[in-house]
Amino acid sequence: MDTLPPGDAFDRELSLRELLGVFASDRLGRHLVALLGDYRLCDEKNEVVLESGNAAVDAPTIGIMLDIEPIGRLQSPANIKTLKAAAGLVEILLQSQMRYRMASRLHEEQVSHDYQRLQQEHAALLKSELKYRTLAAELEARVQAQVETLKTAERQLYQAEKLASVGQLAAGVAHEINNPIGFIRSNLISAIAYVKDISGLRPAIASGDEKKILTAWKTADMDFLLEDFQSLLQESIIGADRVARIVSDLKGFSSIEHGKEERIDLNESIRTVCNVAGSRIQQKAQLVLDLGELPALQCQPGHINDVLLAMLFNATQAVGEQGEIRISTAVEDGDICVRISDNGCGIAPENLSKIFDPFFTTREVGTGIGLGLTVSRDIVRAHGGHIEVESRVGAGTTFTVHLPLKGR
Ligand SMILES: Nc1ncnc2c1ncn2[C@@H]1O[C@H](COP(=O)(O)OP(=O)(O)OP(=O)(O)O)[C@@H](O)[C@H]1O
Ligand SMILES: [Mg+2]
Structure with a gap:
């Protein structure tokens, strides 16, 4: 053409x-x-x-x-x-x-x-593509902001729930401390009376008359008094030691120390957690410890205590009056394994895949928010480990926490 x-x-x-x-x-x-x-x-x-x-x-x-x-x-x-x-x-x-x-x-x-x-x-398409790109970027920024807000709300909720369980712990600890404080006080009252009785001997001793002294000694039942005085002082020392131990156990839960990494004896942490939570558990179930020999574990002790406590509370909530909670430790394939077993209600198969989801709970309103296992899993993952669970409805549940010894 x-x-x-x-x-x-x-x-x-x-x-x-x-x-x-x-x-x-x-x-x-x-x-x-x-x-x-x-x-x-x-x-x-x-x-x-x-x-x-x-x-x-x-x-x-x-x-x-x-x-x-x-x-x-x-x-x-x-x-x-x-x-x-x-x-x-x-x-x-x-x-x-x-x-x-x-x-x-x-x-x-x-x-x-x-x-x-x-x-x-084509030009119109380019223009609208640009518009959609801008919109998408705006949307992403908004989603990001929403996610941040949700995360903050979640954290606040968890803090609130943690405060509530700290409150429950405090009630248990108050009960534990009240008992020794009670008998230390009554011992001190007896001690004041004994000191008064001893001072009553002063005139007889001052007279230098042996007969008078002996009569006054017997009247005051001084042999029993001295023996009892000694044993009540002994008992008070034991009471004061018990208070000191509770205080030192509580220090392990101080949030200030949560961030620090340390080499710890995990068995010792388990004993501490059981002591702190003991009064709450003992009301319901028998606690059996079967702790094997363990090497030191490099970890954040405060966080690991949180995991143990969350699992212990779950087990307590699962068992009835005659229940048993067993905690065992061992080294398996380079991991420290902590098994927390209970013979409680068990977990329904359809719930087994959801228990680690944030806010999944089967508890009644106000008794749990469903973050205990979520936070525990995050902590264990941050230590390079993982959590396994086995459960049968009516027979019980075993959680196994694997913590690698070779660090993260
Ligand atoms: N040992 C257990 N026996 C039976 N069910 C359990 C056990 N541990 C956890 N569960 C189930 O898993 C759910 C989630 O547990 P999780 O600890 O995350 O939350 P929660 O106990 O409901 O609330 P909280 O945030 O106060 O811990 C529980 O509601 C319960 O149904
Ligand atoms: Mg829980």
């Missing part, structure tokens, strides 16, 4: 040369030689477009018309009939060339129009 000069208007009148183009001119030239012999084809300005080479200047000429407009002339010494027929053929050829060009122009305009439309659509 011949291409049109750029910017050509659709209705512009084309010259004979433009209409024929190179290809049509070649073929037409050969046919005109065959028909006319010598010839000359000129445009309306009388410029030669095609010629055979020997056309006589004074040979007969016939006009070539295109859509009732003259577009050129054909000149040849051939007879006039043949010249007319040849001119007719040239006109038919020009008309078909004209139609062909019109059709190709239409096609080109359509293609160019489609291209422009596509370009506009």
Whole structure:
């Protein structure tokens, strides 16, 4: 297809040369030689477009018309009939060339129009893509902010729940401390009375009369008094030691020390946790410790205590009055394994996969928020370990905490 000069208007009148183009001119030239012999084809300005080479200047000429407009002339010494027929053929050829060009122009305009439309659509798409990208970024930022808010709320909720269990612990500890404080106080009251009785001997001793002294000694029942005085002081020392031990156990739960890493004896931590939680557990179940020999464990003791306590509380909540909770420790495949077993209610199979989910709880409203195991799993994972659980409804549950000795 011949291409049109750029910017050509659709209705512009084309010259004979433009209409024929190179290809049509070649073929037409050969046919005109065959028909006319010598010839000359000129445009309306009388410029030669095609010629055979020997056309006589004074040979007969016939006009070539295109859509009732003259577009050129054909000149040849051939007879006039043949010249007319040849001119007719040239006109038919020009008309078909004209139609062909019109059709190709239409096609080109359509293609160019489609291209422009596509370009506009592409630009619109780019614009809306940018809009959606901005929206997506905004949405992501909002989701991020919501996640942060939720995390904060979750942490606050956990802190609140932790405070509540600290309150429960405090009640247990108060009970534990109350008992020794009670008997230390009553012993001290007896001691004051005994000191008064001893002072009562002073006049008899001052008289120097042995008989008087002996009578006063017997009247005051001094032999029993001295013996009892000693044993009540002994008992008070034991009481004070018990208070001191409770206080030192509680220090293990101080949140200030939670972040520090230490090498600890995990069995000792278990004993401490049992002492602290003891009063709460003993009301319900019997606690059996079966602690194997363990190497020191590098960990965050405060966090590990939280895990043990959460599991111990869960076990306590699972067992009835006659229940038993057993804690055993051992080294298995490079891990320290702590097993906390109870013969309580067990976990329904459909709940087994959910117990570590945040806020999953089967407890009544106000008695648990379902974060104990979630937080425990996170702590154990942070120590490079994992927790396994086995449970049968009606038979009991065993949680096994694996803590690798080779660190994280
Ligand atoms: N030893 C167990 N025996 C039976 N069910 C258990 C035991 N331990 C956990 N569960 C089940 O798993 C659920 C989730 O325990 P988790 O400790 O995470 O939360 P919770 O005890 O309900 O609440 P809290 O946040 O106060 O600990 C419990 O509600 C309970 O149904
Ligand atoms: Mg719990």
